[in-house]
Amino acid sequence: MSIETIxxxxxATLYPESNGLWPAIRLNIDRYMLERMDIPxxxxxxxxxxYFRNYGTTLRGLQTHYxxxxxxxxxxxxxxxxxxxxxxxxxxxxxxxSIPRKRMLFTNSDRPHAERVMSTLGIEDCFDGVVDVYTMDxxxxxxxxAYRFALDFAGVSDPKTCALLDDSxxxxxxxKEMGFFTVLVGPNGxxxxxxxxxxxxxxLPKVVPEFWxxxxxxx
Numbered sequence: 105m106s107i108e109t110i111x112x113x114x115x116a117t118l119y120p121e122s123n124g125l126w127p128a129i130r131l132n133i134d135r136y137m138l139e140r141m142d143i144p145x146x147x148x149x150x151x152x153x154x155y156f157r158n159y160g161t162t163l164r165g166l167q168t169h170y171x172x173x174x175x176x177x178x179x180x181x182x183x184x185x186x187x188x189x190x191x192x193x194x195x196x197x198x199x200x201x202s203i204p205r206k207r208m209l210f211t212n213s214d215r216p217h218a219e220r221v222m223s224t225l226g227i228e229d230c231f232d233g234v235v236d237v238y239t240m241d242x243x244x245x246x247x248x249x250a251y252r253f254a255l256d257f258a259g260v261s262d263p264k265t266c267a268l269l270d271d272s273x274x275x276x277x278x279x280k281e282m283g284f285f286t287v288l289v290g291p292n293g294x295x296x297x298x299x300x301x302x303x304x305x306x307x308l309p310k311v312v313p314e315f316w317x318x319x320x321x322x323x
Contacts, residue, residue: 107205107285107315109260111235113245113270114211114218117289118196118225118305121271125189132181133162140180141170160244161212163237174214174237182217192226195306200230203315208258209234210268212244233258245275251282267315269305273297287312 112118116126133152137143143151155165166172200207208231211218215236222228237244240253251263260266264283270276273295276286280297288298289305302311309316 106265107267108265109206109208109258110203110267110269110315111208111210111254111258111284112231113268113272113275113289114209114213114221116271117269118221118227119190119193120304121290123189125184125186128184128189129181132183136177136180137162137166140176141166141172160246160250161237163212164242164244167242174241178214178217178237182213182220186220186224190221190224192224194226196225197227197230199306199309200227204318205315206258207231208254209236210245210254210270211235212237214238245270246272246278248278248282251279251284267312269302269308 115129119125121127134148137148137152138145152162155162159165159168163174163177166177167174209218209222211234213236215234215238218234218236219228222230235254235257239257240250243249243253245251255261255263255266262283263279267285267287268276268279269287269289271288271290271292273288273292276288276295277297280286280299286297286299288295288301291303292301294301300311302308
């Protein structure tokens with residue numbers, strides 16, 4: 105395996121969805137659509153699902169159809185007390201820092217949210233860069249253009265030298281087609297878009313020990 109750069113998703117990947125943070129963010133998305141946009145409550149679930157399926161995120165759908173400002177939306181939906189959901193994860197920190205590869209964060213969220221999450225987990229110095237929703241504007245995962253932006257940002261020309269860890273097989277599918285090595289994180293079962301599957305990010309050394317091989321030995 106000639107992997108030189110590993111892209112990590114953030115929410116529900118570096119921490120488990122079961123801790124309640126990601127469901128709380130989704131609830132704030134509904135609140136934003138109801139309180140800021142006056143969209144009838146009964147229409148919100150089907151509209152959010154439509155945007156997710158067709159644009160990758162609710163944000164991109166709302167930008168396309170309503171012209172909302174990304175910063176206002178993201179500030180609203182991420183306005184949560186992270187300490188109620190997350191706590192420092194020294195095991196995760198040690199594991200990430202031990203991987204002899206370039207480590208990039210690749211999230212459909214924005215950098216301020218990513219930095220708050222990383223700070224709360226205690227992993228803010230574990231990545232070589234952050235590819236966020238502004239970096240890949242106007243696209244987002246799972247649009248192929250978003251992955252092209254991520255590769256350019258990381259200074260990578262060949263996706264076959266990269267891996268992606270994500271909790272969504274929808275996000276893994278384009279990466280797989282482009283040549284990424286793909287890892288599905290979370291209790292999501294099997295999927296053809298995933299080369300390996302973890303129930304929890306802490307299982308990474310056991311499930312993908314190749315990430316710890318020295319790059320020189322891959323050649």
